[in-house]
Amino acid sequence: xxxxxxxxxxxxxxxxxxxxxxxxxxxxxxxxxxxxxxxxxxxxxxxxxxxxxxxxxxxxxxxxxxxxxxxxxxxxxxxxxxxxxxxxxxxxxxxxxxxxxxxxxxxxxxxxxxxxxxxxxxxxxxxxxxxxxxxxxxxxxxxxxxxxxxxxxx
Numbered sequence: 408x409x410x411x412x413x414x415x416x417x418x419x420x421x422x423x424x425x426x427x428x429x430x431x432x433x434x435x436x437x438x439x440x441x442x443x444x445x446x447x448x449x450x451x452x453x454x455x456x457x458x459x460x461x462x463x464x465x466x467x468x469x470x471x472x473x474x475x476x477x478x479x480x481x482x483x484x485x486x487x488x489x490x491x492x493x494x495x496x497x498x499x500x501x502x503x504x505x506x507x508x509x510x511x512x513x514x515x516x517x518x519x520x521x522x523x524x525x526x527x528x529x530x531x532x533x534x535x536x537x538x539x540x541x542x543x544x545x546x547x548x549x550x551x552x553x554x555x556x557x558x559x560x561x
Contacts, residue, residue: 414451426463441474444493457505458486462493462518470500477504477530485512492518492536503528 417435419425425437428445435449438456446464449455453467457474467473474489476482489505490513497503501522506513510531517536522528526540534540 417449438474458488459491459505460489461491462495464493465491465495465497467497468499468501471497472502473497474503474505477507479507479509479530481509482507482530487512487514487530489514491516492520494518495520495522497522498524498526500525501527504530506531 413419413425413431414433414435416433417431417437419431419437420439420441422439423437424442425431426443426445426447429443430448431437432449432451434451435453436455437443438459440458441455442460444461444463447461448466450466450468452469453471453473454475455461455473457476459474473491477487485508487505487507489503491503495516495518498521501524503516504514507530514528514530514532516528516534517538519537520534521539523539523541528534528540
């Protein structure tokens with residue numbers, strides 16, 4: 408028996424790996440190299456692309472944009488990835504970019520995080536477990552440091 412529920416208006420690439428226990432609401436896009444673990448729920452209008460892996464029981468709200476090209480002029484299409492842990496809540500309009508070659512090629516988010524409305528996790532960030540990122544905040548990496556704006560860890 409499968410619990411997979413995919414709304415007929417959503418587009419899922421034939422090579423994407425989507426758990427049989429995922430729920431994908433209307434108007435979502437899932438790209439070729441995306442992997443969605445069990446218990447994931449995409450409410451609606453969620454865009455996920457790139458080499459992106461999302462852990463189990465993560466809930467993603469409308470208009471989140473995940474795994475799109477890094478916002479870095481030095482990015483020239485090199486191989487990169489984005490790994491999001493389990494039990495996360497990603498609210499409306501959150502953007503998360505994968506890594507760049509200059510920053511190690513990977514962006515990582517731990518478990519049990521809450522990314523509130525309009526938060527941005529920039530390329531090459533490493534976010535730990537149990538982190539709460541408040542609305543209109545962003546995490547940015549560069550110069551070997553992790554700069555944080557409006558971040559609360561609970």
